[in-house]
Amino acid sequence: MAFIFTCGTHTFQSLLKGAEHITAQCQNCGNWSGKVIKKWEWFTFCFIPLIPFSLKPWHAVSCHICRFSQDIKYRPDVQQQIDAGGAGGGGPQNIPLEQNHQGQGPPQGWNAPPPQQGYKPPQGQYV
Template sequence: MFFFFTCGTQDFSGALKGFENIRVVCPRCHNSSVVAIKRRNFFTFCFIPIIPLSWGEELRCTICQYHQSTNKGQLISMQSQGVPAGPPPQSHPQFK
């Protein structure tokens, strides 16, 4: 009889509640696509999360996957400073 088991790690990261509107310009790719996420990595056995390996808050670029650890204090100060919720509107020249 042969049993096949799979082990590994899995990223269960998701949006950080309360900070969904924060968008920051990425220092690597220069797009306004860095968002606040709650990072959670687990050791998995047969695709079932068993042991948490790491967790915390971080800023992650949705385009180039740049990431930087942060904390709620920094996120609250970003939110109170009015970090824009997206790229600024761009004016396009009118063609005549």
């Protein structure tokens, strides 16, 4: 009986969120068919992705006509479009810093156990 282990790589690829509407010119074939995608390459073992080659997916402009993909760092024009599109979206950084709210905490006893009901004080035995 033989076990065959297959190692390889698998590239996950999907349209970059928030940049689906952007169309860029392919610098290989010249068509306006470039889409911004994110790519994430993983090392696979028996077709199961185990280890990512990089910590972060990389962004690229991918052309579906000639299958050319180009790292987005070479496409400042596309990066500008992404930045412009995401400017008005807001984000967690817009949340104002929490003021120190002394005296505004939750009511006392909110999380405390109920008062000791049914607890008989030991004084009773001296009566």
